[in-house]
């Protein structure tokens with residue numbers, strides 16, 4: 128099938144040049160000159176387009192606005208933004224809106240075709256994977272580990288499950304707090320009752336009480352009928368209060384009473400409702416510190432933390448890393464209907480030495496990304512995201528090449544140099560929260576040069 132590429136540029140000469148390059152390479156093209164026409168064409172013919180080449184600088188409706196619209200109407204079609212050097216800031220804005228590919232004007236045919244090829248390939252893989260994942264049966268929630276810290280936590284989970292007391296699950300991001308909460312419920316005598324989840328950080332302050340306790344009709348604008356709350360729903364089961372550290376003091380006060388007395392009133396109602404609910408709360412905050420700062424009620428803390436369970440960060444149980452990597456490799460390849468693929472021992476060694484700031488969630492994401500990005504029969508060091516390889520080599524005070532034969536010593540000189548540059552810049556950007564100006568200053572490079580380098584190396588950064 129020939130891909131159709133949709134060109135949006137107000138300059139006739141540029142459209143003509145693009146058309147020439149693309150058609151010579153076997154693509155079909157369609158083109159318009161304005162943002163308004165672009166949206167019109169996409170609404171009618173958009174299904175035919177495999178990719179859009181979009182000029183950022185257009186008269187009237189500019190490229191950014193077009194992009195914003197396309198993200199909503201055609202999220203699956205990759206947009207390659209064409210920008211002149213003077214419009215770099217606009218280009219950065221475009222990245223935030225989800226344009227991951229850029230071609231700088233004046234463009235070289237070779238670069239344009241390369242970027243386009245890359246965008247199409249990535250898009251195809253992404254769609255294939257989303258489709259496979261949709262068809263895949265949900266993988267059972269499993270908790271894996273055998274390190275001493277992990278086994279101790281499993282013991283605590285066992286005893287907590289048997290007792291009916293409130294549990295407070297503590298741990299960094301992505302360590303498995305929610306998984307632990309589920310496990311406690313599943314192993315408790317309440318396992319046949321409901322497990323209901325509330326995320327305090329995700330619900331707007333003005334709605335949280337109605338969410339938790341329900342409301343009577345007409346109790347506030349928008350409250351049309353009577354609604355039951357999460358506490359009702361969790362009757363004879365478990366209520367999981369996630370991100371409890373983000374709950375406002377006002378809601379904490381109400382929460383205290385329910386946890387203590389197992390009764391409450393709906394918002395706008397005066398009938399007292401009694402429930403039988405086991406509460407498990409979780410947070411990645413240091414609640415003792417929050418208490419000192421006056422952000423968290425001490426009495427509620429003691430109510431919730433009858434049984435505190437600390438979920439250890441992955442870096443304190445690196446012995447579990449190989450186990451987890453293999454577990455996710457097996458599960459994710461199966462979910463994608465792929466044959467199981469092994470990982471090279473060098474690559475495993477790098478992963479084991481990484482400090483895992485995002486813990487198990489980060490590990491899972493990295494394994495998934497490696498599976499998506501390489502079709503090789505074995506996953507190797509070269510498939511590990513450069514930021515990880517770089518962090519590992521920095522923390523060990525050695526050059527990238529020392530982390531494994533494939534990392535820096537393979538390929539041509541130019542490829543090796545680019546691999547290093549990519550790893551270095553990605554790591555520095557991460558270190559400076561993705562802020563290009565600050566990164567440029569820190570590594571003593573002109574901001575515009577850094578930007579150019581990033582583009583050239585295909586580094587995308589939000």
Ligand SMILES: Nc1ncnc2c1ncn2[C@@H]1O[C@H](COP(=O)(O)OP(=O)(O)OP(=O)(O)O)[C@@H](O)[C@H]1O
Nearest residue numbers: 269270271272299300301302303304305306487488
């Ligand atoms: N011990 C484990 N074995 C296997 N997978 C795990 C384990 N712990 C957590 N996971 C997986 O890691 C991911 C993150 O876990 P979970 O959501 O429970 O963590 P969390 O601490 O609640 O994260 P966050 O801080 O982002 O809320 C999930 O995909 C979960 O299935």
Ligand SMILES: [Mg+2]
Nearest residue numbers: 301304305369
């Ligand atoms: Mg969580």
